[in-house]
Amino acid sequence: MAEKVVFESARKADADMRQARNPAEDKSVIEEVDKVIAAAADTGATEVHLEPVQDGYTIRVREAGGALRKVNEIPERLKLNVANRIKVLAGLDITKSRIPQSGYFKMVVGEKKLELNVFSQPMLYGELIIIKLSYKVSATLRLAQLGMHPNVLAAYQKALARGSGLILVTGPPGSGKRSSIYASILEILKPDQLALGFDPVVKYEVPGMVQGKPEEKSEYTFAEAVVGLMRQEPDVAYIGEISNDAEARATIQGAFAKRVVFARMTANDSVSAIQNLTDMGIQPFLLVASLVAVINQRLVHRLCTACRQAYPADAGLEREIGFKLPDGSQFFRAGGGCPACNGSGHVGNLGLFELYRPSEELGKMIIAKEPVQSIRARAFKDMSFTLKVDGINKALAGYVSLEDVLNCL
Numbered sequence: 001m002a003e004k005v006v007f008e009s010a011r012k013a014d015a016d017m018r019q020a021r022n023p024a025e026d027k028s029v030i031e032e033v034d035k036v037i038a039a040a041a042d043t044g045a046t047e048v049h050l051e052p053v054q055d056g057y058t059i060r061v062r063e064a065g066g067a068l069r070k071v072n073e074i075p076e077r078l079k080l081n082v083a084n085r086i087k088v089l090a091g092l093d094i095t096k097s098r099i100p101q102s103g104y105f106k107m108v109v110g111e112k113k114l115e116l117n118v119f120s121q122p123m124l125y126g127e128l129i130i131i132k133l134s135y136k137v138s139a140t141l142r143l144a145q146l147g148m149h150p151n152v153l154a155a156y157q158k159a160l161a162r163g164s165g166l167i168l169v170t171g172p173p174g175s176g177k178r179s180s181i182y183a184s185i186l187e188i189l190k191p192d193q194l195a196l197g198f199d200p201v202v203k204y205e206v207p208g209m210v211q212g213k214p215e216e217k218s219e220y221t222f223a224e225a226v227v228g229l230m231r232q233e234p235d236v237a238y239i240g241e242i243s244n245d246a247e248a249r250a251t252i253q254g255a256f257a258k259r260v261v262f263a264r265m266t267a268n269d270s271v272s273a274i275q276n277l278t279d280m281g282i283q284p285f286l287l288v289a290s291l292v293a294v295i296n297q298r299l300v301h302r303l304c305t306a307c308r309q310a311y312p313a314d315a316g317l318e319r320e321i322g323f324k325l326p327d328g329s330q331f332f333r334a335g336g337g338c339p340a341c342n343g344s345g346h347v348g349n350l351g352l353f354e355l356y357r358p359s360e361e362l363g364k365m366i367i368a369k370e371p372v373q374s375i376r377a378r379a380f381k382d383m384s385f386t387l388k389v390d391g392i393n394k395a396l397a398g399y400v401s402l403e404d405v406l407n408c409l
């Protein structure tokens with residue numbers, strides 16, 4: 001249990017509005033609620049639920065693994081005080097309990113800095129309150145630690161060294177795109193430079209980088225924020241998910257100055273990402289002129305080396321993956337679990353990466369608006385090292401299972 005816990009209310013003035021009846025009981029409620037949240041934060045939990053039941057609250061915590069665990073019960077007579085304690089912290093209106101509300105507060109538990117997003121919702125037996133915990137950690141993962149193949153890493157570092165242009169990081173949700181971008185920023189940001197980031201979720205902190213996020217009640221759009229951010233002339237800019245034409249335009253325009261612009265995009269591959277941008281109305285020649293590289297990535301379970309099980313690659317498997325493998329090749333599958341992997345068969349995740357640096361030839365095809373199929377074929381021809389090759393190499397080396405690799409492509 002962490003020793004030092006500091007709460008920082010979103011609206012400090014509201015503390016006086018708390019409907020305290022018995023000061024001693026109120027104090028114990030505060031302590032109880034704070035203790036539950038601090039304990040949850042200490043164990044890395046992602047949610048704290050106050051679930052209203054007929055005779056009070058059931059408090060459950062969603063642990064990092066995803067399961068909900070009951071940690072406490074609050075009796076009916078303390079229900080309102082408990083709800084109000086959290087609503088005050090989150091800057092919600094405690095005079096209103098019949099409308100859904102959302103807000104947030106910040107908290108420091110030991111060395112951990114957290115942002116807690118609070119949602120309240122009237123239900124049959126009172127207000128359901130869900131607190132989502134997001135942890136602010138310093139980005140420490142370096143580019144060389146992401147697990148890129150040395151050839152991919154070297155080519156990517158060369159692209160970064162250009163010092164300007166747009167770098168797109170694509171992949172499905174949960175594929176580790178943010179981690180790659182933060183590692184890239186750590187790689188290139190010099191102490192005398194300015195980096196600005198704008199992302200709905202600020203997951204990591206980077207020394208020398210100023211970050212912001214859209215607020216529910218703010219009076220500007222994400223695209224306006226991007227335009228404003230570029231006007232400050234950062235050397236490095238990081239734009240969270242591009243999801244519409246205004247955001248795409250603002251991002252691309254920003255990439256025409258002497259700066260590196262990173263942006264995330266949910267897309268299956270580099271060509272789909274390029275296609276998405278042109279579908280959003282970006283002029284192909286602008287895109288071709290600004291786009292420096294596209295990283296496409298996936299995240300797969302890393303096998304526990306203590307209990308993984310080897311099996312030989314046969315002709316059937318070779319046909320399935322479409323490669324001739326060296327004689328005696330073997331793949332691995334997760335074992336039944338052991339103490340080293342807490343019985344799961346896996347230890348964390350490993351990224352699969354492909355890097356695409358658009359060739360002059362491909363640029364001409366994009367500008368000529370050639371069919372996406374030909375553009376895709378050309379891109380694959382340009383790429384010496386695809387996601388599939390990276391995955392199969394990592395499967396042959398026993399880091400990941402072939403099944404996971406094939407499923408994520």
Ligand SMILES: [Zn+2]
Pocket residue numbers: 304305306307308335337338339340341342343344345346
């Ligand atoms: Zn194991």
